[in-house]
Amino acid sequence: MPAKAPTAITSYQPLDERTCHVVLGDRVASSGDGTFSSREAAAGHPVANALFCVRGIVSVIIHAGGITLGKDGPASWDDLEKPIRYAVATVVARRERDAQAGATGAALNDTQMYDLIQHIFQEQINPSIAAHGGVIELLDVQDAVATVRMQGGCQGCGMASVTLRQGVETTLRQLVPGLVGLTDITNHAAGKNPYFAAAKK
């Protein structure tokens, strides 16, 4: 198992309606300083580039004390906190992925893939799904196919397939090179507390 990844953002502090200051963990902050006013300008800087993927972010200034973000549009800094944390965490996960691949000089084997997916579940997926009382457990990776089990609010949820396919699988395919598929072995009929219970419509 890999060492637990650093928390990507250690401080998130809105300064006013248009400006927010964030402090990154050590491994994330080592990308170099810069001032960026568009995604195109940030193309060579992974963290800045990822932050421009958050809708509403219009400027990114990376400096020794952290990152100062500028925004436009109706979304509040509270609204943007999760996407911003996710954007930075994605950069961390990609680095983790690259480190795994680089260590062997080849595509990830099942064990490396398991470790990377486990890391992504711990750092990104499950903290978000916890908001709906759910959790997704990685059971195995065999021949680049990950097997998972959904629990809590996800088990039996009417939207479980949407969460799994549109959320989890898409995220993993972006971050885990060589992943062939995702198999859900959840017994959804046994779910006792689904977050969304289906109804006749």
Added chain:
Amino acid sequence: MRSAGIAEEPRLLLVLPSATYRASAFVDAARRLEIPLTVASDCASALQAHQPNGLLTLDFGDLARAAQQARAFASEFPVAAVFGVDDDAAVVAANIAAELHLPGVPVSAARAARDKHQQRLLLAAAGVRVPDFAAHDIGEAADLVARGAPYPCVIKPVSLSASRGVMRANSPDEFLRMHARLARILASPDAQSLGNVAGPTIERRYLVERFIPGREVALEGLMLDGTLNVLALFDKPDPLDGPFFEETIYVTPSRQPPDIQRGIAEHVEMAARALGIHRGPVHVELRVNDGGLWIIELAARPIGGRCSAALRFGADGATSLEELLLGHALGRVPPVPSRESCASGAMMIPTPAAGVLREVRGVDDARRVPCVTDVMITAHAGQRLVPLPEGSRYLGFIFARGDTPAVVEHAIREAHAALVVILDADA
């Protein structure tokens, strides 16, 4: 506003409510078709921030706002088509299609299909046979309405689906009892939450219509340029004579005579055109008796619950209903494939009584019945079960395939008989 960065392949916007039975079938269909998919729902996904191009939240209660939300999304992630999976979602999808200038059912048609009163008016005006009807507000004096009702009559909320709130009354006294019950149903939070998806005051209105005796059938169809393509015609072998109208078994192909089946298709096509539905799915309930054919309901959406699993298309049965519909929504319109040649059926397992579900026994025995292909229990242990006319959830579904409709019907009944529902019944 973020500038357009990476070129995005146009996506299909699948509009579905968070409380749906159909998410899995549609998501799986999109995967098989390799369609870039965005699921747009009324409640935020826990992973929306992770996949902003694959997950979207829309305000189903405010159609204009939902259309604007979709426009903002489409400005960033191009949308090629929009598809609504249920009654409310079909109205939301029609508004979005209009906003984005995409092919779709006209908003007026989607609304007419959603509002049973408006639907009756348009169908009657077009010469489509429907039961005699009158619309009322639930606040009107019930005794006056009861005096003028044609007996036996059916009272039916304008807005609710799947037989919810639909009751038969044989006399003014029965009418008053049913009316009081309907008033409670319409006051329930989920009936009230329809908002302006269904139109102002829709949650207060109901129809009183003459009861039409006879057998009921359901037609699953796809409108292409104003022409109906019949995907399946289901018989409903259990009599639906009231006092409530719980749908149970659907079996296809229909055992109605060929001339009746042709007449059904003609009626449905005329009805869909009368509402302005020239493309997309239709699900239509009809009554058949010696007096002819009667349209009971027409919805601009596919069959509900998990029942679509009973339908497979193409010579090898490899294509699902959802694949067919999503392909059509994207303009992939090859000749509509025929349904597979075998008989097929589904049962919406009736809720036996009000109470808290403990367990359903005998599921494995039910699955072992010859010709039964699946038994799904969709209610969960600890869930409160509410039968019709108040209930809005299914206990589960039974599916069977066989050589003939009679074999399929028998298998479904045998499987159902094997199930034992254990619940703590309400006192």
